[in-house]
Amino acid sequence: MIKVEGLTRTYGAYTAVDDVTFTCEPGRVTGFLGPNGAGKSTTMRIIVGLTPPTSGRATIKGVDYHDLPNPGRMVGVLLDASAQHGGRTGREILTLGALTMGLPMSRVDEMLRLVSLSPSEAKRRVKNYSLGMKQRLGIAHALLGDPEILILDEPANGLDPAGIRWMRGLLKSYADRGGTVLLSSHLLHEVELIADEMILIGRGKILAQGDRAALLAHNTAAVETLATSLDNDALAAALTAKGIGVVPAGEGLRITAEAVEVGRTALEHQIVLTDLRSGDGGLEELFLQLTADTQREGVVA
Amino acid sequence: MTTVAQAENQTPAARPATSGIPFTRLLQVEFRKSYDTRSSFWLLFAIGAIVLVAELIAAIVTAVNDVDDVDFGTFAAVAGFVTQLLLPVLGIMVVTSEWTQRTAMVTFALEPRRARVIWAKLGVGLVWTAFTVVFALVMGVIFNLLYGAISGNTAWSGGAGVVGFVITQAVAMLIGFAFAALTLSTPAAIVIYFAYLFAVPTVLGIGSALMDWFDSFAQWINFSEAQQPLYDGFWSMSGGEWGKLIVSGLLWLALPLALGLRRIMRAEVK
Numbered sequence: 001m002i003k004v005e006g007l008t009r010t011y012g013a014y015t016a017v018d019d020v021t022f023t024c025e026p027g028r029v030t031g032f033l034g035p036n037g038a039g040k041s042t043t044m045r046i047i048v049g050l051t052p053p054t055s056g057r058a059t060i061k062g063v064d065y066h067d068l069p070n071p072g073r074m075v076g077v078l079l080d081a082s083a084q085h086g087g088r089t090g091r092e093i094l095t096l097g098a099l100t101m102g103l104p105m106s107r108v109d110e111m112l113r114l115v116s117l118s119p120s121e122a123k124r125r126v127k128n129y130s131l132g133m134k135q136r137l138g139i140a141h142a143l144l145g146d147p148e149i150l151i152l153d154e155p156a157n158g159l160d161p162a163g164i165r166w167m168r169g170l171l172k173s174y175a176d177r178g179g180t181v182l183l184s185s186h187l188l189h190e191v192e193l194i195a196d197e198m199i200l201i202g203r204g205k206i207l208a209q210g211d212r213a214a215l216l217a218h219n220t221a222a223v224e225t226l227a228t229s230l231d232n233d234a235l236a237a238a239l240t241a242k243g244i245g246v247v248p249a250g251e252g253l254r255i256t257a258e259a260v261e262v263g264r265t266a267l268e269h270q271i272v273l274t275d276l277r278s279g280d281g282g283l284e285e286l287f288l289q290l291t292a293d294t295q296r297e298g299v300v301a
Numbered sequence: 302m303t304t305v306a307q308a309e310n311q312t313p314a315a316r317p318a319t320s321g322i323p324f325t326r327l328l329q330v331e332f333r334k335s336y337d338t339r340s341s342f343w344l345l346f347a348i349g350a351i352v353l354v355a356e357l358i359a360a361i362v363t364a365v366n367d368v369d370d371v372d373f374g375t376f377a378a379v380a381g382f383v384t385q386l387l388l389p390v391l392g393i394m395v396v397t398s399e400w401t402q403r404t405a406m407v408t409f410a411l412e413p414r415r416a417r418v419i420w421a422k423l424g425v426g427l428v429w430t431a432f433t434v435v436f437a438l439v440m441g442v443i444f445n446l447l448y449g450a451i452s453g454n455t456a457w458s459g460g461a462g463v464v465g466f467v468i469t470q471a472v473a474m475l476i477g478f479a480f481a482a483l484t485l486s487t488p489a490a491i492v493i494y495f496a497y498l499f500a501v502p503t504v505l506g507i508g509s510a511l512m513d514w515f516d517s518f519a520q521w522i523n524f525s526e527a528q529q530p531l532y533d534g535f536w537s538m539s540g541g542e543w544g545k546l547i548v549s550g551l552l553w554l555a556l557p558l559a560l561g562l563r564r565i566m567r568a569e570v571k
Contacts, residue, residue, distance in 0.1 A: 041571075049413045050406060050570040066413045069321035077410045083403035087338035096337075099330045100322060100411045141407070 001026055002047060002149060002182055007056035009042055016042045018204035019056070024182045024197075026148070029175045031195030032184035035291050039204040040184040041079065044153050047182075048077050060149060072101040076142030076150045081134040081158070086127030090117055090137045093126065094144060101145045111140040116166075131158030139167065150174065152183040156190050168194045188287050200290055207290040215286060225259045228252030228275040229266060238269045322412055327421035335395055335425050344394060345429070348387045352437055355383045356444045364451050372456035373445045378532075380437030381466055386498075388433060388470055389477025392426045393490040396481035405570045415566055423478060430474045434467050465531025472528065476554055482561025485568075497553065502526060524549035 002024040009017040017039040024030040032040050045051040047058040049065040060068060060075055068074050084093055094108040112122050115136040126134065135158050142150055150171070156164045171194055175181050185191045191198060192212070199209040208215055228251050229235045236246045236253055242265065245256035252275060255262050259278050266273045336342050359379040363371045396419075399405040412418050449455025476497065481490040505523050509516035520526065527545040530538045538546075 045569075045571060048410050050409060052567070052569065068413070071413060072411045077407075079406055079410070080403070083406045085338055085398065085402040085404050087340060087402075092337055096330055096334060097407070097411065099333065100326065102322065102326060 001061055001180055002030075002058070002151070003062070004043065004047065004058045005056055007043060007046060007058060008054050009039075009046060009051065010054045015204050017046065017053075020201070020204070020206055021056075022199050022206065022209060024149075024180050026180045027175055027178050028196040029171055029181040029183065029194050030197045030199060031191030032182060032199050032201065033186070033188060033191050033287065034184075034201035035186055038186075038201045038291075040186075040201060041153050042204075043201075044079060044151055044182070044184065047151060048075065048079070050079070070101060070145075072097065072145040072147070074145075074147055074149060076145065076147035076152075078135075078138040078142040078151070078155060079153045081131065081138035084126050084134070084137070087125055089123055089125055090129070090133075091122040093137065094122075094140060097141050097144050103145065107144060111144055114143065114170075115140040132160060132163055135159055136163070139170075148178070149180040150182070152181070154185055155183055156185060156187070164190065188284055192283060200287060202291040208286070212283065215283060223256065223258055224278070225255045225257055225262050226252055226275070226277050227255055227259075227262050227266075227273060230272040230274065234269060235262075235266060235271050238265050238271070322417075324417060324421065327412060327417055328424050331395075331418070331421040331425045332428060334398075335429065338398075341394060341398070344387075344391060348384065348391065348433055349436060351387065352380050352383050352433075352440055355379050356440045360444045360448050364448060367452075370456075371445075371448055371452070371454075372458045373441055374458060374462065376441035376444045376448075377438060377462070377466060380440055381470065384433050384437055384470055385473045388430055388474040389480075389494045390491060391429055392474040392477035393481040393487055393494070395422050395426050396478060397485060397487040397490060400485045401487060403571075409570050416562065419482065419562060419565060423475070426474050426478050427471060430471050434470050437470075438463070438466075462532040462534065464535035465528075465533075468531055468535070469528050472524075472550070472554065475558070476524075479554055479558035479561055482565055483557045484561075485564070498525065520545050521548045522552055524553040 004020055004022050007017055007020040008015065020039070020043055022030075032043070034040050042051060046053045047060075047065065048071075058065070060071075065071060065075070088096075091108060091112070094111055095105065097103075098105060098107050112119070117133065117136055117140065121129075121133065126137065129137065135155060139152070139155060142152065156167060159167060171181050171183065175196070183191070183194075197209070197211055198215060200207040200215075226249065227235065232248070232253055236248075239246045239253075239255060239257070239262070244261065244265075247254045259276055263273065263276060266276075334341075336345055356376055356379055359376060362368075363375070399408055408418055409415055445455060445457070477490065477494050480493045480497075481487070484490045484493065502523060502525055505519040505526075509519045521544075524546075527542070527549045530542040530546070
């Protein structure tokens with residue numbers, strides 16, 4: 001379990017992390033989501049003791065990271081896959097990790113197999129690795145000590161679609177076996193699929209947190225449904241009569257109501273629906289809304 | 302995902318607490334890190350090769366010129382001059398490679414008690430210094446024998462400074478190490494070391510020549526000068542010589558090392 005309480009880190013007048021509080025529970029994947037420079041990496045560095053906090057506290061199972069006797073056996077950390085000596089081979093990097101943690105050398109081969117790095121790739125120097133390979137090596141390094149907590153900063157960065165899918169399965173089964181996972185990303189779709197719990201952060205502050213349902217409840221105004229029917233005009237008229245907002249959208253209609261309400265209306269007026277789904281704006285809308293004032297691009301229309 | 306299940310069939314949450322990382326293991330890891338990259342390997346190789354070449358040149362030059370007073374000490378001094386330039390570079394690289402390659406993020410995540418890692422690195426520097434000193438002395442013996450075979454005159458005098466030789470070599474490495482901890486930058490640490498080795502004694506010498514009062518003061522801060530008596534005989538040094546050695550050593554070695562350690566302990570690693 002990771003517990004972060006009132007964490008703040010300032011650099012002169014700039015506040016990188018501003019009074020951040022959250023908990024990562026065992027058996028769950030917690031997604032740390034925010035635009036670039038929101039304070040995700042700084043928070044993670046503070047948790048593993050690489051950056052001293054200005055105030056507040058972060059603990060691992062109630063203990064300060066500095067007081068963990070052999071932290072690699074408890075917490076698997078991947079903060080930057082490129083932060084490795086380019087002159088070492090992938091195998092050498094894992095060997096050094098295994099030596100430090102006091103693990104048998106067989107563990108190195110196990111991890112290489114787990115992340116699908118072939119023996120010939122493992123013999124290559126890391127400076128010749130692609131970002132995706134570095135990322136796989138980093139994940140292998142994080143899992144080396146068979147930790148019960150994983151802290152991964154943008155682990156999907158550089159992985160190909162198959163790799164991202166593989167990692168999703170890996171983290172899911174890890175959490176299902178009781179592991180705690182904290183992973184960050186600036187891509188909603190990446191996190192949405194794996195995270196049980198999401199923490200939205202922007203400009204160092206937590207904007208919202210909770211599971212998918214809780215986050216969406218946060219955002220009732222944005223409930224939208226997309227519907228297409230054989231008679232869109234009649235459907236639009238019927239919905240408007242009920243006081244529901246309707247706008248044409250492409251082939252169909254964008255309706256400000258739950259899907260169930262649209263379906264019921266269609267049934268009442270015997271209109272055949274050909275497509276009915278909730279507007280996928282949901283979380284993305286919320287994410288953009290919450291981070292709108294922290295986005296570099298300004299408001300995304 | 303069958304591989305995942307096979308490799309990780311243990312429940313992550315159910316493992317006994319592990320004990321801390323013993324210092325010997327840190328030492329072992331840091332030692333391995335000091336030679337497992339191409340650059341670090343070639344630095345070590347270069348130290349050995351340059352010592353060998355320097356001894357060879359010294360043997361040829363003395364034999365050709367028919368110098369009389371060649372003894373074991375001559376060859377040890379040649380090796381010592383070379384290693385005094387190269388060992389600090391080793392001491393510097395041991396520290397700075399963690400920062401230039403950003404591996405400190407991994408190292409300090411695995412052992413958050415950073416001082417232990419730094420002490421292990423310092424230990425590794427001393428181990429390599431010991432190897433280098435032994436190598437230099439063996440080279441001294443071999444070339445002294447070779448010289449003797451050629452000139453028919455083998456002299457084993459000049460060995461009295463061996464203890465001093467070992468100390469000064471270790472000190473040279475440690476100063477490089479301290480400057481590296483202070484600057485966390487290879488070029489900066491190398492420049493400061495060479496400034497200390499060549500520029501500082503010259504400047505102090507000029508000051509002493511111009512001002513009488515400065516001379517007595519300079520003796521207390523000129524560390525390289527203060528190490529000279531070590532060569533003449535570690536056991537016969539006077540109290541004053543010890544005093545100057547310790548005071549100048551505090552200034553050039555202990556102070557930068559303490560400040561550097563403090564810096565590393567507090568630094569944000571990213």
